[in-house]
Amino acid sequence: MPKMVDVQNIQFYYKSDGEDIMLALKDITIAVEPGEFIVIIGHNGSGKSTLAKHMNALLLPTKGDVFVKGFNTKDEANVWNIRQNAGMVFQNPDNQIVATIVEEDVAFGPENLGVPSAEIRGRVEEALDIVDMTEYRDKAPHLLSGGQKQRIAIAGIIAMRPNCIIFDEPTAMLDPSGRREVIRTIKKLNKEENITIVHITHFMEEAVNADRVIVMEDGQIVLEGTPKEVFSNVEQLKEFGLDVPQITDLTNELIKEGIDLPKDILTVDEMVMELCQLK
Amino acid sequence: MSIEVENLTYIYNPGSPFETKALEDVNVEIKSGEFVGLIGHTGSGKSTLVQHLNGLIKPTSGKIVVNGIDITDKTVKLSDIRRKVGLVFQYPEHQLFEETVYKDIAFGPQNLGLTETEIDERVREAMELVKLPFDELKDRSPFELSGGQKRRVAIAGVFAMKPEVLVLDEPTSGLDPRTRDEVLEEIKTLHDRYKNTVILVSHSMEDVAKLVERIIVMHNGKIIFQGTPRDVFKEVETLESIGLGVPQISYLIRALREKGINLKDDIFTVEEAKKEILKWIRSRKNV
Structure with a gap:
């Protein structure tokens, strides 16, 4: 493959x-x-x-x-x-929406691929269902929130059935x-x-x-x-001007103080488990 | 310069099918020289509220008193208010329009009727504050600059007006972590230098926590609570229920407390969490 x-x-x-x-x-x-x-x-x-x-x-x-x-x-x-x-x-949902009704916006991609209209219907329904926006199908996109608009943009892509x-x-x-x-x-x-x-x-x-x-x-x-591998390089990531998750940052600080923790803790749950198991 | 908002209500599109109550009976006081954070998710009314502060929107009912003057009064000249209350909009770089960086930043001060020398000083200082090299950039087109630089030019344009109250609506959205930290630092420098009143609108809890003295939380057009970052971040459940998060550290502290570990409940920075957890680990060893 x-x-x-x-x-x-x-x-x-x-x-x-x-x-x-x-x-x-x-x-x-x-x-x-x-x-x-x-x-x-x-x-x-x-x-x-x-x-x-x-x-x-x-x-x-x-x-x-x-x-x-x-x-x-x-x-x-x-x-x-x-x-x-x-x-x-892309970043800005407002730049990616072309139609005045949600359904039509999602249908825009497959239409351009020349998909028969009966199939477009099915694809639009499926795509809206995946992004959880079915109930907004006949709404105007400009009245939606940013997150909703972005999900419409995603539905428009899904309807083209990309891999x-x-x-x-x-x-x-x-x-x-x-x-x-x-x-x-x-x-x-x-x-x-x-x-x-x-x-x-x-x-x-x-x-x-x-x-x-x-x-x-x-x-x-x-x-x-x-x-885990990438975020354990806390110092290096900071040099690149990037954040690390606060938990990873804290882990790094505690290790520096001599606390015995694995370097690659990423989530709150992992941290709680490790701290509770400390001898 | 102080601001008092009294019983402010604002309704968008009144009498139409799109009628929306954006603000409902908002009361808030901001003292002269205070640095406050205004948080709330999209649609909570925070942008609508700040646009009232310099008269861009007129209230449906209620009063806005800036330095003792009710700006909703018809006899008040709004141009005077706008000189004193500077507003940096979301994505302010969309409003750049001049041929050169210098001219763009000078536009505001020119409208204040200052002399050329004064304008020149203002532009230089504003560029210094936002860390844009004057000689290198003054004659460049603002449109050729990077995203972070454009944002700084736009912010410098408002800084150059030397507003007594500075309102910034999501000044760091879309910036990378390094640029975000730098821009926030620059706002802090300005505040430290001139002790002006700053209102920072944001949905980033981490940003707000680092800078402000007081956080005002909005939801559905109302102020639902306010207090120091320490007090506000204790309210994990309430903040989550209105679509806001708290710093990851606050979640950790809560989870550890639920396990019966005795830690202070008002911790939200890595630095404090480190101290508190070390204290706990070491006290256990001594038992």
């Missing part, structure tokens, strides 16, 4: 007037397996959004190749296939409850619908449940591993 996304030694320059002005990606190689849940973290300007845009052919590498389900993004004939396989959800969805800071503009709604939806897509997820975020708590966390800095991948 081909990799879901296979990024091979890519380099990317942003251009201005035909001249290379900024090296945004230096030499990135990364493979995403089908069904995987990957979180990419890194501060603004680290290249994470640029990398994400390579994963559905919105940007093409200056050097190297990107394959989505075996299709090379450089070949223009593959673009439709790629976009259908890998959908993308992989790339989320580019989908929670950055949402309040805590909106953020929770969207994160719950993303997890559900991965666990129940078996959709491959690449999730870019600034919120470290959102990385705790990923299969793999990738940390980017200055156009390169600087750390990679399970959440």
Whole structure:
């Protein structure tokens, strides 16, 4: 089976007037397996959004190749296939909504794929059900909350039946409850619908449940591993200007004081268990 | 400069099918020189409330008294109020419009009728406060800057007005952790330097906890409680029930207390949790 996304030694320059002005990606190689849940973290300007845009052919590498389900993004004939396989959800829900009624907005993608209208109906229903927005089907999107709008944007992608969805800071503009709604939806897509997820975020708590966390800095991948492996590098993450979950930070501080705790505690429950077992 | 809000009610689209009561009988007093946090989830009424403070929205009923003057009075010139109460909107970088960073920041002070020298001083100081290098950036187009820099230019534009009351509506949303911490630090520097009144609207508990003296919590158009960060974060259940979280540390302390471990219940920072847990571990060893 081909990799879901296979990024091979890519380099990317942003251009201005035909001249290379900024090296945004230096030499990135990364493979995403089908069904995987990957979180990419890194501060603004680290290249994470640029990398994400390579994963559905919105940007093409200056050097190297990107394959989505075996299709090379450089070949223009593959673009439709790629976009259908890998959908993308952006930061601002308001910029992603095109129709005046929720249902019509969700139907926009499959319509453009030329799906017969009877099937579109089924897909829209299913997609709204997955994001838990069925009761809002005939509402106007602009009257919904940020979290609800973002779930509509996600439904619009699901209706295109992609194998992989790339989320580019989908929670950055949402309040805590909106953020929770969207994160719950993303997890559900991965666990129940078996959709491959690449999730870019600034919120470290959102990385705790990923299969793999990738940390980017200055156009390169600087750390990679399970959440436990990555977050145990507290000092290094702080140097990159990133947060670690408060619990991990506390663990690190307690270890420095000579308390015998494992380095990779990520959640409140784990911390409570470890502290209660201390001799 | 003090602000008193008395029995403030505001109804959007009155008499239409979309009629919504955004604020209901809000009473709050903010003292001169105070640094307060206003939290609540989307739709709780916090943005509506702050837009009343400089007369952008007129109350359906109730009063807003700024420094002893009722600004809802028809004879009050709102332009005077707006000089004193500066508002930084959400995503203020969407309001950048000038050709250069300098001109954009100078726009407010120019409208105050200041001399060129005074304007120049204001722009320099505002840029220094938000840590934008003056010589390097003054002639650049604000539209070519990074997201964090654009946000700072927009904030500097309000700083340059030297408002006696500064209201910031979600000033850090969408910023990465490093830029977020820097921007908050810059707001704190301004407050320390001029002792102006600052109202920080946010849904990030962690941000608010680090900076403010008092937190005002809004829900469904009402103020449901207020107090020091320490008092407010004890209310884990109430905050969760209205869609707000508390810092992860507060959850840990609660969980440990439920296990019968005797810790103080008002801890919300990593630093304090470390001290308190070390104390507990060491006291156990001594038994």
